Amino acid sequence: MLYFSRWKTILIWLTVLIGLAYAAPNVLPRSWTEGLPSWLPDKSVTLGLDLQGGSYILLEVDRASLVKERLQSVQDEVRQLLRQKRIGYSAIATKDHTISVRLRDPAQASDAQSALEQLTQPISSGLMSGGSVAEVELAQPQAGVITATLTDQGIAYRVSTAVTQSIEVVRRRVDELGTTEPIIQRQGADRIMVQVPGLGDPKRLKELLNQTAKLTFQLVDQSENAETVAKGGRVPPGDVLLYTNDKPARPILVKRQVMVSGENLTDAQPGFDQQTNEPVVNIRFDSQGAQRFGRVTQANVGKPFAIVLDDKVLSAPVIRTAILGGQAQISGSFTVQSANDLAVLLRAGALPATLNIIEERTVGPGLGADSIDAGEMAGVIGAVAVVVFMLAAYGFLGVIANIALAANLILLFAVLTVIGATLTLPGIAGIVLTLGMAVDSNVLIYERIRDERRQGRSVVQAIDAGFQKALATILDANITTLIAAVVLFFLGSGPVRGFAVTLAIGILTTVFTAFTLTRWLVAAWVRRRRPKELPKGYLRLVPEVTKIPFMKVRLKIFGVSMALCIASIVSLFAIGPNFGIDFTGGTLIEVQAKQGAADTGDIRTQLTKAGIADPQVQEFGTQNEALIRIGAFGEVSDSSQQKLVDTASQALSQTYDIRRTEVVGPTVSGELAWAAIIGVLASLVAILVYVWLRFEWQFALGAIIATVNDVILTLGFITVTQLDVSLSTVAAILTIVGYSLNDTVVIYDRVRENLRRFKKMPLGQLLDLSDNEMLSRTTMTSATTVLALAALFVFGGEVIRSFVASMLFGVIIGTFSSIFVAAPVLVFFNLRSTDAAEAARAADLDEKKKAAEPGQISAGQA
Structure with a gap:
């Protein structure tokens, strides 16, 4: 056991020396490592967010909204296919994952099922999975009634595809922030982990990631009064009632048909209106989008044209003249920052599905x-x-x-x-x-x-x-x-x-x-x-x-x-154990007084005035630091937890620095x-x-x-x-x-x-x-x-x-x-x-x- 041959001795000390070469950059000044020869190791251990600050956000695909959108799409296809075959129906309705169609003439059931058969055609689920998936199953539970049901495999395929596409969109959005070495990874079947070290403005990151950024251009319906419809009137067929981003928000009746979509955008840049000097976003379409936009504006001169982002009307300007150059301008009470963020979202592209923030950890x-x-x-x-x-x-x-x-x-x-x-x-x-x-x-x-x-x-x-x-x-x-x-x-x-x-x-x-x-x-x-x-x-x-x-x-x-x-x-x-928010869900905020000692009573009062019920405030570490816990009481959703953080941060921002925030929704806990x-x-x-x-x-x-x-x-x-x-x-x-x-x-x-x-x-x-x-x-x-x-x-x-x-x-x-x-x-x-x-x-x-x-x-x- 005590004898060592020469080659063993060489291997032992060579291992130690190689280890020393790779470990040295962790303690040497950066100026030294940059001056070393290129063949020497110069990398150091990456510091986590709790050591260098930054944000960790866990996003989850909103499965319910994805299914709802897919059901609407299938329902529209059902209508179109039955109309093409001149098959009449008296009612069409959705429940859970199923669309039910009641035919006027039960004798046409066989023809209707044949017309809808193309909905059941399997689609390729990718080279890696090596198979195909049928998204829709047809059935005839009773005479004259045909059902089209979304399959579990089809929904899982749509969710998986949405995650894959969303990762690329999220990466483009995060890269626009100019951060270094962000980590964006898939977690499980329907989640995306985003980790951005050294980020100074986590709220801006959340706003960028929490928007689908689905941009559409739709005509405004002026045949009905939007205010009357909003107060309980009937929405006309083919219309949808949306609201503006103004405060207070105004209702607007918009045609459901999308005239031009954000998929045809090639660029979006913030700028200023030459007449009003207000911040705007200048957009440019590809050739197909430019043709569509030109035809729509040419055919609807004098009519309002709604610019809709995630079901919110940014603005509804009246078309003064046909816009044929493929360039347009989006206005809507923007600030310089919000105009820049909208441009970032549009350049990165729309998310294929809504992403909910279910866990957040931020360290200053x-x-x-x-x-x-x-x-x-x-x-x-x-x-x-x-x-x-x-x-x-x-x-x-x-x-x-x-x-x-x-x-x-x-x-x-x-x-x-x-x-x-x-x-x-x-x-x-x-x-x-x-x-x-x-x-x-x-x-x-x-x-x-x-x-x-x-x-x-x-x-x-x-x-x-x-x-x-x-x-x-x-x-x-x-x-x-x-x-x-x-x-x-x-x-x-x-x-x-x-x-x-x-x-x-x-x-x-x-x-x-x-x-x-x-x-x-x-x-x-x-x-x-x-x-x-x-x-x-x-x-x-x-x-x-x-x-x-x-x-x-x-x-x-x-x-x-x-x-x-x-x-x-x-x-x-x-x-009973003192369970933290990891297991109970809730919000944790660590604050530090900008001057003097932290006053837990004053913090509690300010949070209560801001509408936060029963906040727990305690001393933490030094006398100028405090820890705030806001529990997830009752039916609290993941999104409402995020609003609590924003409310608390805004209420305390004048007298306290936010050093750390952790939000764990009920899903994760x-x-x-x-x-x-x-x-x-x-x-x-x-x-x-x-x-x-x-x-x-x-x-x-x-x-x-x-x-x-x-x-x-x-x-x-x-x-x-x-x-x-x-x-x-x-x-x-x-x-x-x-x-x-x-x-x-x-x-x-x-x-x-x-x-x-x-x-x-x-x-x-x-x-x-x-x-x-x-x-x-x-x-x-x-x-x-x-x-x-x-x-x-x-x-x-x-x-x-x-x-x-x-x-x-x-x-x-x-x-x-x-x-x-x-x-x-x-x-x-x-x-x-x-x-x-x-x-x-x-x-x-x-x-x-x-x-x-x-x-x-x-x-x-x-």
Whole structure:
């Protein structure tokens, strides 16, 4: 284990050097990296929205409006086809997804069905799907009645097509804002994720994305009075009642027939009217559109011509003369900004369907800079604490561990840079947690080396055996945490996935550095120094040899643990968790006073005056910051949540800066709740299967029982302290699952080893021995992790404080359960079946050997 060939040495240090080359741009000034040769890496880790500011918006295709529009289109086709065949009908109506046609002459039913047969022709669903879809099904439920029903496959096809087309339109609109590196991706079957870093005006982005921008030119019907129709009159056939954008809005009767559509536009630019100097939008049509526009204006001189955008009449000017040049002008009480935005929308093209904003998260650039500062401070302090602790605990071996830790962080940042990962605030938490957990592998190795040395091996033999025997334990322990991270990645979203990625990469780099770099450094030290004894540290949390009778108190500990679990479950129902908007839906706004301290009472008053019912306002972070929560009470739609943000922001804009907004509609919150539950259960099942395969079924059940104990107690802690339960809390719980199992598997690995070594030792005594042998490693690892998390809790900022507090409690309780719950559970499951006679003989033998072997631990028999 301590021999390294030359090519292995070269590969190890080449990996570290390549990692250093890719990680360096993250800390070097930009001016330096720009001056480097082109063949050197110059990319750095992309900062998430919570670190550099920006907007995250989740859009969903409005399926209902898409179906309604498709039904109208099919209904028009039905009318046209029946008229072409001269088939009369007395009524045509729509209900749900079905159009019903009642024929005047039932004898024409067969002819009518044949005429409508072309509606059922399948359409290609694309090369990738390799098939076709029938959008309409015809039926004849009764004599003289024919129904045309939209199929589920047809609707799904239309939704999928709308998403594909909308992505391109959204991308063009976002690009018009001049932002850098926006991320626009499809999510699921009917959603689009838009992430725009560094955006200074998120409200403008929402306005651009929330409009379909369907532009039409339609004639105005002057035969009826629009005011009379709006007050309850009958809309004439072939007309539609629309309203203007004016305040107050005016009704206008518009012919339903579209004379010219926005599909024929080739350009749209903001400008000013030469006569009135008001902002306008100048548009230009293609050749087909120019011909249509010319014919319509030539035939309707003296009549008003409505310019309609998303069923709102922008203006209805009277056609003074024929417009034959293919150019026109749109006016309508525009400001310079609104004229520019309309031009952007028209140039980008209309969306094929309405997109609803169902989730929004916006972070101001000021809060992003503060988050970076807080993360850097927490990382530096956590790293220094861990480095000092390792030096104090292991002396020169601690120096080697710290070198490996530095290489670990370099490789971690290098991998994040190469894969193009986005670093978020929870991602920084993952790095800080990696600082604490990365030393676990070295602690395992060093403690194992000390064990081998105490058993009489030479220094070289002890070091070689320590690395060799620690390998399986380290792999088992880290794979369980990796499973939790993988489940978290696939079931999480946004920052939670960033945390999972960072944690997973940290685990892989930790295993690599522990078994290559650390081993090479130790081997080099042994070759050059040829030590006669292992370096001693200056600090030990527990003595080298302990004889604590853990099994004697197992029933009392079980009683206490069971009582705490029951109390935690009761608190979940009696008090209830403080669910954040991720699970309840609602709006969260973080504000900062422009001058002086934030007045929560004044904020509450201003919001109430603005018409926002029951806002919850609390102090947050410093005295000049406050957090506003507006719950989603009753039947609240996704769109109304967006209006709440705009109302609140407008009410507070004079005295407060909006630092962060989060809007989670009821659609998303229900999905997130289920995803959280499934995520925890899936990780438990995956880890149960792994432990079962690696050990025996008793170990798997024992590990799950100990882990469930930790999860329940952590939930009780979160409930009693009323910490905010968000997606980050779920990430914390899943990490606690991985960490607790890490500890448990390490102890189980020693139990399995001792079962092979001491075949006749009573189980209770063997478990005591295993717990005592691993006590030093368990406490050392927990101490380093707690040091790193404590730095994050104190200096990491208010945004992730609930997340870190949950982690801190979980780490402490996980250490407790791995010793006092996981190992004793094996007794209840009768891991080693030994009858009373064999146990008695083994006990007698131990008593006889006690004087001759004083080093033997004589803990109480289970």
